[in-house]
Amino acid sequence: MGLISSIMVRLLRAQPFEMQALDTLAESMKATSILKKDRFHRYYKSSILPIPCLAYSDALVFNSNYYQILSDDEVLAIGAHEFNHIAKKHIAKRLPRTVLPAAVLAVVIGYMFFINSVSFLFIASAMVLSFLFFLFGSYYVNAKWFRKQETESDLSAVEFVNGAAMISALARLGPQKTSWLSKLIPHTHPTIEQRIHNIQVVMSTKNSFNFTITFGDGTSKQQIN
Ligand SMILES: [Zn+2]
Structure with a gap:
């Protein structure tokens, strides 16, 4: 901290x-x-x-x-x-209710793109965008x-x-x-x-x-x- x-x-x-x-x-x-x-x-x-x-x-x-x-x-x-x-x-x-679940979900999204062998740049941007999306969502939920x-x-x-x-x-x-x-x-x-x-x-x-x-x-x- x-x-x-x-x-x-x-x-x-x-x-x-x-x-x-x-x-x-x-x-x-x-x-x-x-x-x-x-x-x-x-x-x-x-x-x-x-x-x-x-x-x-x-x-x-x-x-x-x-x-x-x-x-x-x-x-x-x-x-x-x-x-x-x-x-x-x-x-x-x-943190466990906001940043953590958003990070986990972003990793899952990244993994799904990874196993479908898309480019690294695409995976990285998909992960950043989905992290921000899920983080925003977690503020709604909480x-x-x-x-x-x-x-x-x-x-x-x-x-x-x-x-x-x-x-x-x-x-x-x-x-x-x-x-x-x-x-x-x-x-x-x-x-x-x-x-x-x-x-x-x-x-x-x-x-x-x-x-x-x-x-x-x-x-x-x-x-x-
Ligand atoms: Zn306050």
């Missing part, structure tokens, strides 16, 4: 930065694999990253335009979401499972950081694109509205829970929303 993240950091021309508050958060969320590198090579900003934030087991890459508009609390909220992915090893768990991991990461993040900051960080992502292309690609994340709604539900039950604990003597029927 370390190799993949360092290649990606180079490809994305990402600039490192250090942040003690993120380190402390990673520690308390048990995302300890990110703390293995020295503190100057854990968090990065990239102006060409096409998504808001990318997580590897040992690195986080923020889109620098997005990072720039975030408050400190919002950076921690996004960090907490990514740290849950790292702590629960979501990235590693995704989209619901991906969305579950995203919801889990949002909800576990608000146990550690300010829920309101999580909501405002998500709201800054703005309305989602509704082009035909965005409708075509697999939906690996719930919509921003769904994510904000889920966080609000958890925050309101958390408040009522605290209230019940504090005043659990017959006045607990009152609600804090």
Whole structure:
């Protein structure tokens, strides 16, 4: 994994930065694999990253335009979401369901062309194309499972950081694109509205829970929303 993240950091021309508050958060969320590198090579900003934030087991890459508009609390909220992915090893768990089956199927396709003795160049291009095709397909097949991991990461993040900051960080992502292309690609994340709604539900039950604990003597029927 370390190799993949360092290649990606180079490809994305990402600039490192250090942040003690993120380190402390990673520690308390048990995302300890990110703390293995020295503190100057854990968090990065990239102006060409096409998504808001990318997580590897040992690195986080923020889109620098997005990072720039975030408050400190919002950076921690996004960090907490990514740290849950790292702590629960979501990235590693995704490989056997995405890259691996696509690679196996591409090899099978390549073998079928091989036994029919077509040219090497044809076999190689058929394998690359079928790998990309099956990889894309696997994102469709697993989209619901991906969305579950995203919801889990949002909800576990608000146990550690300010829920309101999580909501405002998500709201800054703005309305989602509704082009035909965005409708075509697999939906690996719930919509921003769904994510904000889920966080609000958890925050309101958390408040009522605290209230019940504090005043659990017959006045607990009152609600804090
Ligand atoms: Zn995520």
